[in-house]
Amino acid sequence: MTVDGLRMRYGDTEVLHDVSFDARPGEVLALLGPNGAGKSTTIEILEGFRLRSAGHVDVLGVDPATADEGWRARIGIVLQSWRDHGNWRVRELLHHLGSYYTPYRQPWPAAELLAAVGLTDRAEQKIKTLSGGQRRRLDVAIGIVGRPDVLFLDEPTTGFDPEARSEFHELVRGLAAEQGTTILLTTHDLDEASKLAHRILVLAAGRIIASGTTAQLTEVIAGQDEVRWTVDGRPFRTSTPDGTAFVRELFRTYGDALGELEVRRASLEDTYLALVREQA
Ligand SMILES: Nc1ncnc2c1ncn2[C@@H]1O[C@H](COP(=O)(O)OP(=O)(O)OP(=O)(O)O)[C@@H](O)[C@H]1O
Numbered sequence: 001m002t003v004d005g006l007r008m009r010y011g012d013t014e015v016l017h018d019v020s021f022d023a024r025p026g027e028v029l030a031l032l033g034p035n036g037a038g039k040s041t042t043i044e045i046l047e048g049f050r051l052r053s054a055g056h057v058d059v060l061g062v063d064p065a066t067a068d069e070g071w072r073a074r075i076g077i078v079l080q081s082w083r084d085h086g087n088w089r090v091r092e093l094l095h096h097l098g099s100y101y102t103p104y105r106q107p108w109p110a111a112e113l114l115a116a117v118g119l120t121d122r123a124e125q126k127i128k129t130l131s132g133g134q135r136r137r138l139d140v141a142i143g144i145v146g147r148p149d150v151l152f153l154d155e156p157t158t159g160f161d162p163e164a165r166s167e168f169h170e171l172v173r174g175l176a177a178e179q180g181t182t183i184l185l186t187t188h189d190l191d192e193a194s195k196l197a198h199r200i201l202v203l204a205a206g207r208i209i210a211s212g213t214t215a216q217l218t219e220v221i222a223g224q225d226e227v228r229w230t231v232d233g234r235p236f237r238t239s240t241p242d243g244t245a246f247v248r249e250l251f252r253t254y255g256d257a258l259g260e261l262e263v264r265r266a267s268l269e270d271t272y273l274a275l276v277r278e279q280a
Contacts, residue, residue: 001046001150001182006055008041008206015041016206019055023199025149026180028172030187030197034276037203039186043152046184047077060149073104076148076181078139078156086128090119093127094141101146108145117141118167132159140168144175151175153185157192169196190268202272204279217271224266230259 001023008016016038023029031039044050045057048064048071057064062071085093091110098107114120117137122130130138136159143151153172157165173196175181187193193200194214202210202217210217218224225243229236231254240246243263250258 001060001184002056002058003042003046004056006042006045006057007053008038008045008050009053014053014206016052019203019206019208021201021208021211023182023184025182026176027199028176028183028185028197030185030193030200031203032187032190032193032200032272033203038206039203040154042203043154043184043186047075047152048072070104073101073146074149076143076146076151078143078151078153086126088127089124090114090127090130090138091123093138094145097142098145105147108147113141113145116144116171118164133161133164136160137164137168140171147179148181150182151184153183155186155188157187157189165192172196190272194268200268202275204276207279209279210275214268217275218266218268226264226266228260228262228264231257233259235260 003022004020006016006019007014019038019042021029031042033039041050045052046059046064048067051065059067060071060074064071088096091114094110094113098110098113101107108116110123111120114123117140119134119137119141122134127135127138136157140153140156143153156172157168160168169192172183172185176183176198185196197214199211199213200217201208225240225246227238227240227243227246227250229250238246243265247261247263250261
């Protein structure tokens with residue numbers, strides 16, 4: 001997948017300015033950014049749902065703006081919750097949607113898919129009777145039923161409980177590692193981005209302001225380690241590039257008078273907030 005110099009205008013307002021990135025097969029990319037940054041717009045252009053104003057976009061060797069059904073069958077999309085078909089039963093809907101793919105590729109058998117998203121015991125339930133989190137799992141199942149080569153996930157785990165979230169992460173990692181699926185997800189959950197993504201792109205006000213692994217992004221901030229300590233009960237704190245060396249010096253200086261020592265590495269959240277504030 002390649003995006004080069006992508007621009008998007010709504011009327012007179014340009015909301016994407018020169019966005020460029022790429023993704024390899026089997027790579028998981030997370031798109032982070034504040035509300036209104038342009039994440040959904042970017043994803044919708046890559047899915048072929050929105051026509052860009054300028055720039056070059058290539059998904060599986062094809063321009064999404066002119067792509068055909070055969071291309072569409074290779075793309076998986078998890079958008080907002082599936083609100084239709086409330087009277088359908090879970091297995092029945094997955095089986096039905098899978099059948100659309102058979103001219104192009106072998107869909108995921110409903111029983112296996114249900115097990116993969118943890119809905120086996122809901123297979124015969126009507127969709128309108130599912131809980132919010134169960135529905136979201138079904139959305140994910142619908143997105144991957146055609147065994148996509150590229151999968152787009154727009155805030156996929158909103159409403160998941162911690163266990164469902166962790167199972168979902170395992171599923172996504174498995175799709176990328178075992179099936180070579182390229183995955184682009186948007187999320188507001190920094191912990192999720194850091195756990196799931198090989199690479200994170202930070203989009204702010206329509207521009208990519210940083211990209212890299214969690215470790216690379218975290219290095220962007222100077223003075224990474226925050227050290228807090230007390231001497232004879234009096235509290236102190238400082239930021240330092242090398243927490244370990246600083247703590248060694250503290251012990252040498254204060255010995256037994258030192259107490260309540262705490263060292264904290266800059267987190268992805270610290271980095272993200274610093275980047276976004278700098279941009280604003
Ligand atoms: N159909 C539209 N017409 C006009 N402006 C739009 C349209 N869709 C989005 N926008 C504007 O484009 C900008 C980017 O919106 P977009 O939905 O892509 O952001 P986002 O990063 O996905 O935000 P969120 O995190 O809130 O989902 C926003 O300023 C939004 O108001």
